[in-house]
Amino acid sequence: MKKTDALIIGAGPTGLFTAHQLKLIGLDCEIVDNLDKIGGQCIELYPDKPIYDIPAVPECTGEELTNNLLNQLKPFDIKFHLSERVEEVKKEENNWLVKTSGGNSFLTPNVIIAGGVGSFEPRKFSPKECEKFENKSLFYSVKDKNIFKGKTISIFGGGDSALDWAIELSKESNVNLIHRRDEFRGAQATVDKMHALVKDGKINLFTKYQMANVHGEQTLESIDIKHDNDEIKNLKTEYVLGFFGLIMQLGPIANWGLNLNKKTIEVDTEKFETNQKGIYAVGDICNYPGKLKLILSGFHEGALAARACFKLARPDEKYRFEFTTTSTNLLKRLGKKE
Amino acid sequence: MAKITYITSDNQTHTVEVQNGLTVMEGAVQNDIPGIDADCGGGMACATCHVYVKDDWFNKIPKKEDGEDDMLDMAFEPKTNSRLSCQIIVSDELDGLEVNIPSKQA
Numbered sequence: 001m002k003k004t005d006a007l008i009i010g011a012g013p014t015g016l017f018t019a020h021q022l023k024l025i026g027l028d029c030e031i032v033d034n035l036d037k038i039g040g041q042c043i044e045l046y047p048d049k050p051i052y053d054i055p056a057v058p059e060c061t062g063e064e065l066t067n068n069l070l071n072q073l074k075p076f077d078i079k080f081h082l083s084e085r086v087e088e089v090k091k092e093e094n095n096w097l098v099k100t101s102g103g104n105s106f107l108t109p110n111v112i113i114a115g116g117v118g119s120f121e122p123r124k125f126s127p128k129e130c131e132k133f134e135n136k137s138l139f140y141s142v143k144d145k146n147i148f149k150g151k152t153i154s155i156f157g158g159g160d161s162a163l164d165w166a167i168e169l170s171k172e173s174n175v176n177l178i179h180r181r182d183e184f185r186g187a188q189a190t191v192d193k194m195h196a197l198v199k200d201g202k203i204n205l206f207t208k209y210q211m212a213n214v215h216g217e218q219t220l221e222s223i224d225i226k227h228d229n230d231e232i233k234n235l236k237t238e239y240v241l242g243f244f245g246l247i248m249q250l251g252p253i254a255n256w257g258l259n260l261n262k263k264t265i266e267v268d269t270e271k272f273e274t275n276q277k278g279i280y281a282v283g284d285i286c287n288y289p290g291k292l293k294l295i296l297s298g299f300h301e302g303a304l305a306a307r308a309c310f311k312l313a314r315p316d317e318k319y320r321f322e323f324t325t326t327s328t329n330l331l332k333r334l335g336k337k338e
Numbered sequence: 339m340a341k342i343t344y345i346t347s348d349n350q351t352h353t354v355e356v357q358n359g360l361t362v363m364e365g366a367v368q369n370d371i372p373g374i375d376a377d378c379g380g381g382m383a384c385a386t387c388h389v390y391v392k393d394d395w396f397n398k399i400p401k402k403e404d405g406e407d408d409m410l411d412m413a414f415e416p417k418t419n420s421r422l423s424c425q426i427i428v429s430d431e432l433d434g435l436e437v438n439i440p441s442k443q444a
Contacts, residue, residue, distance in 0.1 A: 045383040117377045123444055126415045158411045180416055185408040210416075228418050245412040247386065247444040248377050263375070293379060 004028045005313035006110035006306075007098055009086050012040020013295050014283030015114035016069040018302030023076040024330060025306060027313050031078060032100055034085040034119035039066035041116050041284075044246060055296055065295070075335040085119050089256045089279070094312075096278060109312040112305050113274075113281040114298070117263060119251050123244035125156070125211045130240075137220040138240040147239075148173045154223055154235055156211060157243030160186040163194050165241060170202045176235055178206045178225055209233065214240070253285075261287050271308035272301045278312055280305040340433040344371045344389075347441035356428045362437060363387040363423035373439035380424040382406060386444060387423040388413040389437040399426055399435070414442050 006022050008015045011033035022029045037043055042051075042062030050059050060068070084102035089111060091097075098106040122140035124130065130138055148169050154176040155166045163186040166177045177194065184191045197203045212226035215234075222236045250263050259266040259275045264287035267273060272280045282305050283298035291297070310319045324330045331337040342365055343353045356365030366374040366387075375386035382405055391399065396419045406425050410416045423437065 041378070045378055046381065049381070049383075123412055123414075126442075159408075180411060181407065183407065185411065245385075247384070247412075249444070263377075 001097075001105045001107055002030065004030050004106055004108045006112055006309045007032065007096075007106050007108045008112045008114055009033075010040060010114035010116060010283070010285075011035070011038045011080060011082070012114060012116050012283065012298075013042055013065060013069055014116075014298030014302050015040065015112075016066070016073060017299045018112055018114055018282060018306055019078050020069075020073055020076070021303045021306035022309060023073075023078065024324070024333060025310055025319070026329075026333065027306070027309060029078060030081065030106065032081045032084050032086055032098075032104075034083065034101075034121075036083045038070065038080060038082070039063070041248075042066050044120055051295070053294065053296065075333065085251065087252050109278050110309040111279045112302070112309070113253065113265065113279065113285055114283045114302065115253060115281075115285045117248040117250075117284055118253065119249060120246040121249045121251070122242075123247045125240075125242055127211060127213055129214050130211070133214060133216070133220045133240070137216075137238060138214070138242070140242050140244075142241065145169065151238040152176070152236060153239040153241060154178060154225075154237040155241045155243070158184045158186070159243060159245065160190060161243035162186070162241075163190045165243070166203055167193055167197060170197055174204075175202070176204045176206060176237065178209050178211070180208065180210050180228075182207045206233070206235075211240075211242075264291075267301075270304070272305040273308060280308065340428050340430060340435065342428065342432065343434075343436040344374075345436065345438045346371070346373050347439060358429050360428050361424050362389065362426040362428060362432075362435070365428060366423065366439075371439075373443070374423060375443045376424060382409055382422060382425060385409045385413040385422060388416070388443060389421055389423045389439055390417055390419050391421050391426075392436045392438070393419060395435050396421075399432065414440055414444055 005027040006029040008031045011031050019029050047063040048061055050061055084100040086100050088099040089096055095107050095109050096111050149172050152174040155162050156178045158179040166175050169175050198205045208228045209225040213224040215222045222234050224232050224234050226232050265274055265281040267281050267286045267288055269288050272282050274281055282301035284293045322330050342356050345351050352371045354369045363376050377386045378384035406422055410420050
C-alpha cells in the first residue's frame, strides 16, 4: 500500500495543474488515470484542435497544452499510474483507502477527483447478447494477436484501428470487415491498402451493415449483420473485434456516496470539497452555482483544493500563503534555489 | 425562434421553443430534456448528442459537414437519418422540426 498526502484521479489539464499546486506547497501526490497516456480529453478528444482561452496563451493545441503542463511539473517528482481505473474509495479512520483496477492501493487523507466527464471506456456493440462473449471471443482491443491465427474474425469500424487490424490480421486469418457506410475515416493510404486486399480476396468487405446479433452457446459461432435496407446476413465467425472509439463513463465514482447532479459532483466553492470530508472534485466533473466548464476554471479549483488538502495532510502545521516570485521555500521546491 | 419536438425512446414528447442560433443540442440541454448527454459540449468530438431526424426533415436541414459522419460511426445505433444535434443550428426554417433521441448515447 502506498501512502501519499493526496491522490489525484485524472491526468487531464486540471489534474496536472492540481499536482503542481500540491507539490508547490510541499505536499506529495500521485496521479491515477484510466487512459494509457497523460492529457485527458485534451489528448483523447482534441489533440490537434487549437484552444484560444487559456490565460496568457493566445493559441495552443490540446497536445501542446498537455506538454506545457508537463514541463511545468518537471521540478517535481510525481508518480503516474496510467491505464488504471480507481475502483473503490473507502473510509479508513482519518484516511481514504483507494483501490485501482491495476492492483494498486493508496492510503491518503485527500482524494481529488479531476475526472473530466468520467473515465474513457471503449464504446460497445449495442445488442445485449454481445456481453456474453466479451473478452472471450469478442474484444474491443487486441492484446494477443496470435489467438487469431487461422481463424475467422469479423472486424467492425471505419477508423484506423479497424483498418490496421483488418490489414494485419488478413495475413494469417480470414477477415470480414464490416462498416456502417462506404466511406472510411482512416488514413487514405490505409484505406487504399484495405481496398486492394478486398480486390485480392484477402478481406471480405461489408459496408452499410451493422451488428445485429450474435449466436453460439459456449463459444461464438456466427453473427447477424443488418444492412441499411434491413436485409440480414449471417456470417460464420470465431472472433469479433469492435473499434468504435472511446466514450466517457462516470463508472465507479457513482458508488462513492457523493452528491451527484447528472454526471457531475456537487462541491463547495471554498475547498471544492464534496459532501465527503477529504474528497474534492475539480475541473469539468465538479458542479456549483455559476460553474463554467473551462480549463481555466479547473486551474483555479485545483489551486484551492490543494490548499484544503494541506490542512488534512499536515494537521499540526499552519499553511502559509507565499508567492513563487519571492518565497525561498517555493523557489527551493522549484529547484531555482539551493 | 423555432418550435422543436424531441421524442425520447420511451415515446415521451417534449416540444420547446429554441432561439435562433442555438443548436438543437443546446435546446435540449437548456430545457432539461433527457437523453442528450453532449459530453464534449458541442465540439463534434464525442457523439453523445446523437439524434434521428424525421425523414421529411432530414433533407431540409443543412447538410452534414466534414467530420460529422466520422463521429457518427461511433454513435450508439446510428441509422441513415442520424445527426449530431450539436451540428444543427436552429433558425426560423426549422420551426416544427422533430427529432428522436436514441435509447442510449453509449
